[in-house]
Amino acid sequence: MPSSDHLPRRLVALVTSIFICLASGTPYLYGVFAPQLVSRVGLTISDSATISLASNLGSGVGGLPGGLMIDHFGPQISILVGSICIFVGYFGVFKIYEHQWGNLFVICISMMLMGFGSITSYFATLKAAQANFPKHRGAAGAFPVSSYGLSATLFSVIAATFYRDNTGGLLEFLALFCGAIAFVGSFFIHIYLEHEDEDDNALEAQKSLTEEETALISMPEAPSSSAGPEEIPQPVTAARMERSDSLPGSFRFWGLGTRTPGSSISSTAEDMQPFLQNIRDQNKTEQPQNNNNPFFKSPPKSKSPFTIIKDRLTDRIFLTHYFIVSIISGMGQTYIYTVGFIVTAQYYYNKDQVQENSDLKINLRGIAGVHAKIATSAAALQALQVSIISLASFSGRLFSGFMSDFLHKKFHIQRLWIVVVTVIILSVGQFITITNVNSAHLISVSSAIIGGSYGLVFGTYPAVVADSFGTRTFSTNWGLICTGPLITLFFLNKYFGVIYDSQTDPTTGICYRGNECYKGAFEFSFGLCFIVFFTTLVIIYVQRKK
Template sequence: MVSPNKQQLIACFIGSNLVSLGAGTPYLYSFYAPQLLSRCHIPISQSSTLSFAMTLGSSAMGFLVGLVIDKVGPQLSCFLGTLSTFVAYYILYYCYKNALSQLYLISFALVLVGYGSVCGFYAAVKCCATNFPKHRGTAAAMPVALYALAGMLYSSFCKWYFDGNILNVFQFLMLGCSLMIFVGCFTLKIYENEKLAPTNTIQCQENRSNDGGARALSGNQGKNRSSVYEALVQQPASSANILSSSSSTTSKSTEPILIKSDRSESAIWSKELVGSLAFWGWGKVRDSPLSTPRSSFSFDPQQPTALLPSVEHNTFNVAGSANSGSIHIGGQEGNSLLEVQQQQTELNGNANHISVVTSPKTIQEVHDHSSTRDLPLFQILKSSKFICYYIILATLHGIGQMYIYSVGFIVATQLASHPDYNLNQESIQSLQVSIIALSSFLGRLCAGPLSDMLVKKFRAQRKWCIFLACMLTAWTSIYITHDNSMVHVDVGGSGMGTPEFVSRVSISSVLFGLAFGFTFGTYPATFADAFGTKGFSTIWGLATTGGLFTVKIFSSLFANDLDYNARLGANPDPGNGATNDVCRIGGGCYAHTFRITCIASFSAGLLTLIMIWTKFRIRLAKLRRFRERHSSV
């Protein structure tokens, strides 16, 4: 990692937005899905299989994308996304052109669509969330929002320019979107600001004197001994190598020593550990002799050096004997770890100094502290916090994606239920895709700054945005199932109006899009705060695997509802030679599905409230202990 300049950050930000725009093709699926199934003679009951295939690529394989980004970098991920997107839409183009009824081949293409999409999208979000830490929610909101807006832009452009020619649509997606993702191969990089901060840097200055020329710390020595030790105990044991030059009592120059706090011996996101057992949290990491937590330094008597401060001198001349395991402190040999602890206690002046050192130093740090940040991956996955987040995201993800994939069939059902209206099905489908994309864009765009404002200005939790998404989803699930009448809304008194069922579906698309946008606009920043940014892509990829199951469940419910009502005589004889393969009872065709989604989203909202209340109580307890500890000093 290198320190960036302003131009590099701007290029990375623009490139992230362009990549996200090119990666947003999954939201166009409902634009061409009915025509694709009709052309390739695939029954509507198999529509859930195609939805599942795309979710398989974007959710289950998203975990692999996260590993690639965290281990290798976003540029390789963008290249894989480019290749996958090109191959995917070429297969769809070929199948549509030749009317191939190959369900598994089309499903494979949709897997590649989903995989190529998240390759670019995850890389863009990772760069924005990492390179702009002070405005994480706002910076990540832009690529997240454009990812959702892509569906509206593509559907509007394809409807206007190609006039419903799906074959040309596939050609455009194959070339145009692949090139936009390919831009990320040159612009997306992970940068890191390296600054010599007081908590991360130790300024060692040599002061030669007549009695031995011992090295002393600059400034007030008594205060600096304690502050330096506080900095040291939070560093990994391997950092002792950085200070190895301090073991001699003389030096010829004064130079700053940078000790970086973003790596530790048990840090799961170290590039050396990715792919090993330690990355997953299995295996034992040696504790320090004082049983300090993993966020502190580790101690091993077999190592040639140990990171322990000298008490006899103002130096860090510390060495451990590999043969005897004894410890030399300031030139003296200690016979037991108890003596070491006593020396350290005298240095700090507090018998419980370890807990004080590793605890937050300010009220803001207490407020922002997360007990699951930078833990080993396996510990994160089994934590109750991650499990709750996983369930909530899976529920909202499944409902939102089901509606996005199925809105084309909802439009077809409504048009078949109201034959008196001579409306163009492709135009209404394009309208719904545009509405969903625009609403999701606005939801994602607003969720980032809103969640930042909740945290910074009101000291509230980002999870309130997630709760809002749950309630919107629950209410919309009830609204869309209402019986649709034959009335129409007169526009401007011209006598030309919009049928009520089109208005109802459009309003539902707005609300579902907003809820979906709020969910995915809030979750990235929430995960970065809760679990850290070093392994953000890996954790995010794992978190989205829940959608793999819920999208399949809800899509199957929807498809079975339509098929059940169409086959068991729920629809009357259409006459005029029309077929009986489409349900014709309006909202009743899918009422059962949306009753279930209402219950599921309401349950997710209740779980979110429980998490908010639990976090609130824990935070109050930490603030109380912090004030009591500092008031007694």
């Protein structure tokens, strides 16, 4: 645990991050006020989809510049900027709604600002949690991650309780409340670094032997050839370095087992010389003026954002992580954004045949009334699915953070094994969606499974990224990774739409064929689960050497 000097302030920052993330997790709330917004300003359903895309661009693509800003200026300033963007975004939409101004471009800009402010504030709290608790990254990161996932449920309840028939009031509330919470909370979010924490971060990163983290260590000059093993000076920050390639038994093949304690590491010249020489060469390049001081240690030279991005995009391990998160998260988001259509297709299953075979002569007004009642019931089922997904995502994020720390520290099992289990669970949810014809109960089961899987991967992977690439550039790395799901989401959503439109009745605009309306899209996703499953096993095998 961190030292007692900073522990209270670290805990305050962690608790504050919960409230900031609750205020920042509102992009998924768009479906609550979207119908009223587009109706009041005179836009179409297609325009609504464009607005939703703008919000996703702000929170998805905007995560990369947000991450760069966090790593350069720190979390406090970044959350301040995020709070202003959240306020301006929501307040702009509120004014547009109030004055019935149907300018699609301005609405999209407002939603992009809101999305950017939300994701920047969220990433900033996540980095602070990871950096402030380097020995408990999974557990610390679970709090902001799970709070972000719970936000949609919380504000859905507030909207239904206090703003049921007052969409304008809801938008104004979101602007003032969310903006204020993030603004005030920013003053309590700091990163408290100590020598012990810096050393731990450097050791974790040395496993991947990246140039950036290796530069954290300053080494003395090489001893003379006559020096014995006991005379070799030890690295300042490598004194507790562990060797994971000495795991006993066959379990070490997959990254399982007990690591050799630091005290048992050999310090002979033959074992240590390659490592020492690597560090020494870098110190000669970056710190030539301090070569004569064997105990000098200075902060590493900061790399430019473009250099960091280039390094990551040419790193095969990073690209593999990028692929895994892109596919799993993209599949989860596809279900989240299409669950309303899934509910509609199953709710209207074969209802066109019932109307055609009815002997009753129903006038047009009667038909409209029947459809209105059905639509109301379908909307209630849609709202239920959103709540189930949100709660399941929250639970998955919270559980996976603590579980990954427990497995990693107690049994020295790689955190990626949680991702393997997540992919298996996700495939079960995909299979249920494919085979379920028109059961409302099975829809809820699918929502719980897929929502939980979505939460599990986002609760586990921040710690995986921090362990692999350090916390100094964590926000940049995580922001870059979070651009991947947008690509998967775009193509899966398009494929879903093509299949759904091909099965839709051109007269009513409704698909009456149950799971046949979308089954092909989830069959494709089901196949992707196998690819991700084997990819994750491969990276576990590769990383067990480190």
